[in-house]
Amino acid sequence: MDDGESSSTNNSSRPWESYNTVFTNAKAGMEGVDKEKVQRIVYEMSKGSKYFQNEERKEALMKQKIEHMRDRCAKLSSSDLTNYQKVVDRRILELEATRDLSKIWLHVDMDAFYAAVETLSNPSLKGKPMAVGGLSMISTANYEARKFGVRAAMPGFIARKLCPDLIFVPVDFTKYTHYSDLTRKVFGNYDPNFIAGSLDEAYLDITEVCRERGLSGGEIADELRASVHSETGLTCSAGVAANRLLAKVCSDINKPNGQFVLQNDRSTVMTFISSLPIRKIGGIGKVTEHILKDALGIKTCEEMVLKGSLLYALFTQSSADFFLSVGLGLGKTDTPQARSRKSISSERTFAATGEERLLYSKLAEIAEMLSHDMIKEGLTARTLTLKLKTATFEIRSRAVSLQRYTCSSEDILKHATKLLKAELPVSIRLIGLRMSQFNEEIRNSDPSQETITKFIVQKDSSMQNLDDHDSVDLDGLSHDESLISFGSHDTSYAQLKDVVENEEQSEIEAEKLIPNQECEKREERPQALRGDALLIKHKECKPDTAVSLLPQMEPLFWVDGYKCNLCGIELPPSFVEERQEHSDFHLAQRLQNEESRSSSSTTPSSKRRILGKEKRNSKAKKQKSDEKDVSKHIPIHTFFTKSNQNSNETQRK
DNA sequence: GGGTGGGACAATC
DNA sequence: TTCCAGATTGTCCCACCC
Structure with missing residues (x-):
């Protein structure tokens, strides 16, 4: 849709003209394309579908936002604009001072x-x-x-x-x-x-x-x-x-x-940028383009500077700064430090279904894929996010932060199952799982420690089966076996359901016994310290030789002088530090499992249910209030509009 | 009241 | 006949803590 005025109601003879598709945007090699024909076909193929209905819903929301922004624009007094222009002038000077033309x-x-x-x-x-x-x-x-x-x-x-x-x-x-x-x-x-x-x-x-x-x-x-x-x-x-x-x-x-x-040189850059359509800029996509065009009449980069006062009046400072710097032809010139990833995820689309067993089976597959990727990358993380796309293309995400870092498919599945369960019944066409909040200690570990790190990461996953009563009980099956059996047998599905339900009960009980804060405090300590704490707690533990990690745990010793009896890893006696780390690892592992048993590993689900309800209620309330104040409802990527004019003015002061 | 982290979600490629 | 992905990131709001 090129014109903010057009709508599906006033284009009844050529309805496709108002169908906002990205497929007709200029793209290399598409110069001679009959755009109207493409748009008509895309429209004909899409209309009436659930996807189309969702697009219409999103479109309506965007129009509402644009309308609201226009209203706010109209309400700006000339003195407001004069003040904002002063802000723009100052920012231009500051941004100009950063211009670096020395790099190629x-x-x-x-x-x-x-x-x-x-x-x-x-x-x-x-x-x-x-x-x-x-x-x-x-x-x-x-x-x-x-x-x-x-x-x-x-x-x-x-x-x-x-x-x-x-x-x-x-x-x-x-x-x-x-x-x-x-x-x-x-x-x-x-x-x-x-x-x-x-x-x-x-x-x-x-x-x-x-x-x-x-x-x-x-x-x-x-x-x-x-x-x-x-x-x-x-x-x-x-x-x-x-x-x-x-x-x-x-x-x-x-x-x-x-x-x-x-x-x-500056003048060449400014000439180049002056007529450049905003959509050509990386970071300005379909939504931002529409908002800038339809609400503020900004089509070219130059207009971002010319209408800078409006941008600073209507958008957050960071968004307005970005727009202004684009209008000045500024961009990054430094070589950043290698950016490390912040999350890792896996998602799959399938024929929409509301059948619980199928959904849990898909979830298990995705948890396994994600776990596999994490192990491959040597990552452990503690925030799990479940993403769902419903049959009506609505996107939902639900997250939970765990008390320990993990990459094990069982851990991921266990918590993902709980998150999914809270959403059912619903017909779903996509499930995704994301892990974030990585354990930087493992990721940034000395490369010389790579072997041990890899080991820890891998074993962190596989060991869960051996000694974590909290994990999904896999009856001694290997990873692959567990996946297959989970996906294809009713018993596994029933087991999982049971585990989740039993666990909820134990969590509720544990909550009564252990104050939550205590768990959180313990969580803040690094793993090594937690191991130490365990040693202090259980004074009978002696490092190496035959280390009894916990009274009820089989002691660690080195079979034939080099092989760990607990997991089979081979470490020669000369690897003193590695051996120490290894026994620390078993200690930490054990402690984590103990913690899991004695306290909830996530927010107790009973509590969470209440919290969830409160949140949903407050969300419903929020949505109601948003209907009155649409500005609170404009989370458009980086370019969030101000949620509150006053707060922004305060910020500026 | 300010700072912070978790959670939700929209945006981009 | 078929019928709209997957991965990642950034920003906001809100609850909680000091």
């Missing part, structure tokens, strides 16, 4: 990457319209397919309608990773600290290499692209500019197999 950044973007890789391995696809993905969703399309309006993130069945001869090729990440590695080897020759955006794009600081070799940014880009082509047989496009934001915009200009250089 290069953004490389592979052309239709997945599709190009598939064509390399199957040359018969050359020249034919092809998409990587399936009928439900396609990941990318080659340029022949794009001529028909087919593009990434489009459902395959719609793509086939647009292009009946479209060839579908299944996604093969192993292949793409291989080619991505080849490109990265080339990138590394120009900037060893390059930033990989994704498999198919990267940012390189080529300031040094330009200086050393006396070449311009454009010449380096030329050489790099030729090098990527000779190493991989793939083409890429590049953008060269003073910062990453601009370089990314530039790499899209002469796509495919081209490049664009933006000179590093």
Whole structure:
């Protein structure tokens, strides 16, 4: 939808015109596309579906937000605007002071990457319209397919309608990773600290290499692209500019197999940015574009500066700052420290169902996948988030923070089951699980300790079965067996239900016995300390030799002088520290299990149910009040509008 | 009253 | 015939604690 005034009611003869789809947005290779035809087909294929209804619901909400913003805009007095303009003027000076034109950044973007890789391995696809993905969703399309309006993130069945001869090729990440590695080897020759955006794009600081070799940014880009082509047989496009934001915009200009250089001087940058549509900026998507366009009439980056006072009046400071810096053509010029991931997740879509057994079975599969990924990455975490997409495409998420770090599929499943249970009955089409709040001690451990870390992480998962009564009782089955049996046998489902229900009872009882605060305090201590505490608590424990970790636990000793009797890990006697750590690990493990037994490992579910209810109630109340004050209901990505004008003014003072 | 962490959810690629 | 992904991040609100 290009016009905020249009709606499905005043376009009855051409209803598709108001259907807000991303599939008609400008994308490389789609210049000659009959947008109206694409939009009509997408509309015809979608209308009436649950997906469509949900889109309409979201659209209505967005319109409401836009209306509200317009209202607030209209209410601003001239003195308000004068004051906000002063803020803008000051911020412009501050932002200008940070402008750095000394760097040369290069953004490389592979052309239709997945599709190009598939064509390399199957040359018969050359020249034919092809998409990587399936009928439900396609990941990318080659340029022949794009001529028909087919593009990434489009459902395959719609793509086939647009292009009946479209060839579908299944996604093969192993292949793409291989080619991505080849490109990265080339990138590394120009900037060893390059930033990989994704498999198919990267940012390189080529300031040094330009200086050393006396070449311009454009010449380096030329050489790099030729090098990527000779190493991989793939083409890429590049953008060269003073910062990453601009370089990314530039790499899209002469796509495919081209490049664009933006000179590093202020006036060239300002001219370039002045007419640039806001949607070209990374971070401004469909929603933000609509809000800025329809509520404030901002279509180009230049207008972000011209209407800066409105932005500061209506958005939060951080959002307004971002918009203003975009309008000034500013972007990041430093090479950030390697960003560490903050969460890890796994989700799957399936035919919508409300059948509990099926849902629990899916949950078990996803918990297993997530656990597997965590072990592979050497991560343990303590916040679990369950994501659900209902049959009506409504997204729900429910989270719980655990008292200990874990990566075990049993732990994940146990808590995820509780979260899911609270949502039932509901018909669901997607389940996702996410773990966040990583244990930094394990992640940042000395590489020389990698073996032991890996061991801890792996065993943290597998050991749960052995001695954690709190975990789902798997009757001594191995991981794989447990998964299979869970997914396919009624008994496993019944077991899980029982475990969850019994546990709730024990949690309620435990809550009576142990004050929650005490558990939290203990949780704050690092694991090693907790082990020490246990040693103090149980003075009969003696390190190494035959260590009795707890009176009721089998003592630890080294079989044949090198093999742990509890888990089988092999550590020669010379590995003194590792052995100590290892016995600490068993101690900590044991203590955690003890804690789990004697107290709730999460918020007691009885309490949680009440809390949940209160929360839902307060949420319902909130929604009601939001109907009155829509500004509280505009959580649009980074660009949150101010929830409260007064609070913002206070902030500014 | 300010700081902080948990939880929900929207946004992007 | 088929009927809209998956992964990750950022920001807000709110409850709780000091």
